[in-house]
Amino acid sequence: MRFYTNCLYCKSELTGRTDKKFCDVQCKSAFQYQQAKVQPERFYNKVDNQLKLNRKILKEYNKGGKVTLRSELLLEKGFNPNYFTHYWKNQKGEVYLFVYEFGFLKIVENHKNKYVLILWQDYMEHSKI
Structure with a gap:
């Protein structure tokens, strides 16, 4: 059973491990940058x-x-x-x-x-x- 079916950033279909959230490191980095921008400054x-x-x-x-x-x-x-x-x-x-x-x-x-x-x-x- 797969937790995520699509990349959290680019929404492309994921293949490989069942707990995978992103299709590659660029999408992971872009997603984290996007999340940091919307969070209030510590x-x-x-x-x-x-x-x-x-x-x-x-x-x-x-x-x-x-x-x-x-x-x-x-x-x-x-x-x-x-x-x-x-x-x-x-x-x-x-x-x-x-x-x-x-x-x-x-x-x-x-x-x-x-x-x-x-x-x-x-x-x-x-x-x-």
């Missing part, structure tokens, strides 16, 4: 993808170690400040959020939202948070 993947995007954007704009720029520049590229890996508090009490080695601090300067971008430094590891 939480872990969503967070990981956003962290990778945030890091890429911060790296792109912070070539000199410390830079200040308008927040719109980052946000237009897909930057989301709610996703970060850790934080560091400086002596002034300002809390920099970090995406791996790239940090950012939201400030308001001349009534405009901006971000100060910095790079992680060795001395930051020993300071108290």
Whole structure:
């Protein structure tokens, strides 16, 4: 008795083993890809993808170690400040959020939202948070 009579992807008639679901590996792969596309993104993947995007954007704009720029520049590229890996508090009490080695601090300067971008430094590891 055969469980499936037709390939789950291309619907062609199956021959061979009784528990066979696909006619070949290409149909199996295409079916799995199709299924993955319709399933909602897993939480872990969503967070990981956003962290990778945030890091890429911060790296792109912070070539000199410390830079200040308008927040719109980052946000237009897909930057989301709610996703970060850790934080560091400086002596002034300002809390920099970090995406791996790239940090950012939201400030308001001349009534405009901006971000100060910095790079992680060795001395930051020993300071108290």
